[in-house]
Amino acid sequence: MKLPRFLLVAVLFPMLSSCGGPSDMTAFNPVVSMNANISDSELTSGYTPYTTEYNAIYADGARGAQTAAPWSSLNPTGTTYDLTMVNNTYFGLDALAGYGFTSILINIPIIAIDKRSMPADIASLPFDDPTVIARYRALINNVLSYLNSSVKYVSLGNEVDTYFSMHGSELAAYKALIEDARTYIRSWKPNIKVGVTTTFDGATVTQKAAVASLNANMDVIILTYYPTGTNFVPRNPSTVSIDMAAMVSLAMGKPLVMQEWGYPSSSILSPLPLNSEQMQADFITNTFASWKLYGSSRIPFISFFKRRDWDAVQCAALTGQTPGNPFYEFMCSLGVLNNSGSAKLAYTALTTGISSIGP
Numbered sequence: 001m002k003l004p005r006f007l008l009v010a011v012l013f014p015m016l017s018s019c020g021g022p023s024d025m026t027a028f029n030p031v032v033s034m035n036a037n038i039s040d041s042e043l044t045s046g047y048t049p050y051t052t053e054y055n056a057i058y059a060d061g062a063r064g065a066q067t068a069a070p071w072s073s074l075n076p077t078g079t080t081y082d083l084t085m086v087n088n089t090y091f092g093l094d095a096l097a098g099y100g101f102t103s104i105l106i107n108i109p110i111i112a113i114d115k116r117s118m119p120a121d122i123a124s125l126p127f128d129d130p131t132v133i134a135r136y137r138a139l140i141n142n143v144l145s146y147l148n149s150s151v152k153y154v155s156l157g158n159e160v161d162t163y164f165s166m167h168g169s170e171l172a173a174y175k176a177l178i179e180d181a182r183t184y185i186r187s188w189k190p191n192i193k194v195g196v197t198t199t200f201d202g203a204t205v206t207q208k209a210a211v212a213s214l215n216a217n218m219d220v221i222i223l224t225y226y227p228t229g230t231n232f233v234p235r236n237p238s239t240v241s242i243d244m245a246a247m248v249s250l251a252m253g254k255p256l257v258m259q260e261w262g263y264p265s266s267s268i269l270s271p272l273p274l275n276s277e278q279m280q281a282d283f284i285t286n287t288f289a290s291w292k293l294y295g296s297s298r299i300p301f302i303s304f305f306k307r308r309d310w311d312a313v314q315c316a317a318l319t320g321q322t323p324g325n326p327f328y329e330f331m332c333s334l335g336v337l338n339n340s341g342s343a344k345l346a347y348t349a350l351t352t353g354i355s356s357i358g359p
Contacts, residue, residue: 027359030296031103033064033303034350035260036091039314039339047090054091054099057307061354065101066259066303067091068158070109070117075139077120086146097150103301105222105259107155107197108143110136110177114162127173136177137184147189153257153301154194155222156181161202164210171210179217186219193219197259200225204246212250221251224260226305227283232269232330237282244290248298255300261287262305265344266329276333281345284336288353304350309335 034057042049054065069085076082086093086106096104109117116123118132125132147154156178164171182194195218203211203223215221227235227243247256263283270276284304291299309315309332312323321328336346 028292028296028357029359030291030299030357031064031301032062032350032354032357033066033101033103033105033301034060034062034336035066035303035306037306037310038308039311040317041311041313047088050090050095053307054096054101058100060307060351061357063101064103064105064301064303065096065099066105066107067093067096068107068109069143070112071136071139072117072119072123074108074143075119075135079138081139081142083142083146086143093146093148093151097148102150103153104151105153105155105257105301105303106147106151107158107259108139109156109158109160109197110181111157111160111163111174113159114166116163117158127170128176133177133180136181140181140185140188144188147192149191151189151192153220153222154185154192155197155259156194157196158259159197159199159202159224160214161198161207161211165202165207168210171213175214178214182218193255193257195220195222195257197222197224199223200227200243200247203250208250215254218254220255220257221247222257222259223247225258226260226262226264226330228264228269228330231326232264233271234264234269234279234283237263237279237286240283240286241290244287244294244299248294251298256298257300258302260305261302262334263346264330264333265335265346266333268324268329269326269333277345280336281349284346284349284353288356292356304336306335308337308341309333309339311339 036050036053036057038049038053073085074081074083089095093104093106111117119135122132122135178196185192185194196214198211200223225243227239229235263280265277265280267276270279315328315332316322319327319331336344336350338344
């Protein structure tokens with residue numbers, strides 16, 4: 001998740017018929033996911049709180065899961081591997097399938113936002129150096145056995161447009177690496193669709209050409225979406241229809257996979273006199289209304305960020321800020337539930353949207 005910027009994308013709706021416009025499909029069977037990141041304070045006795053969280057997400061009707069396992073975590077250096085992020089009993093890939101999630105997106109980033117996420121001993125090499133290419137293939141070899149049948153999507157980078165806004169000269173080398181990785185993954189797992197995650201802002205405006213180049217030979221378009229402006233003030237919830245149309249247009253017929261999809265509920269951020277919780281709820285209601293226009297073949301997967309807010313200590317650690325500051329308020333109010341588990345208005349909107357899935 002990067003710091004969103006205020007962007008409003010104008011889309012000519014008459015163009016959509018040639019770029020994947022609204023659908024008249026009668027069936028609406030996409031996959032809903034909810035991010036389950038929880039506060040460190042809840043993990044003092046181990047990872048068991050993940051069991052409660054994932055079971056609750058499943059009970060809410062979600063059948064998708066989104067997780068991440070950075071290259072640098074899985075393979076810190078040389079031939080040293082730590083596969084905890086993919087084989088953990090509580091949140092690993094087999095664990096997620098065991099909870100009942102039938103559609104999993106895992107990001108195994110080479111780049112994470114504005115930094116490389118590579119093993120320390122090769123972190124400074126060009127992305128297309130033969131050693132780097134061989135080492136990422138070696139990583140995939142170690143991870144392959146955990147890519148079970150529920151794993152539908154693999155991303156090779158997280159919000160990489162942020163990195164290339166500062167390192168544009170490295171784009172071609174990174175493209176070569178991810179295209180090799182895509183081919184290699186699909187040679188072993190042909191049913192998995194491979195892509196690279198970028199921000200909505202980057203894909204539609206700030207890094208449009210770079211993102212289009214990276215996506216050209218990928219199987220899916222993977223985005224993160226937080227419609228906020230200056231100081232994280234959320235845009236009107238009605239922006240979903242315009243923004244989703246822009247996403248479908250840029251996808252050029254490829255499936256759109258939404259790795260993160262969120263909207264803050266903080267009253268400090270929301271423009272008065274609008275009710276902040278109602279705005280978050282309307283954002284989710286509008287998401288499902290627009291989603292149905294395009295159908296689950298064009299947009300098969302959205303992961304809502306997130307189910308439950310982090311606690312104050314976690315928010316301070318993540319943001320380096322205190323309550324009342326914009327980034328803190330943004331990060332601490334993305335859940336559809338408060339940290340305590342009490343429901344916001346958005347929770348009802350989300351579960352109502354999930355219940356609408358079907359013929």
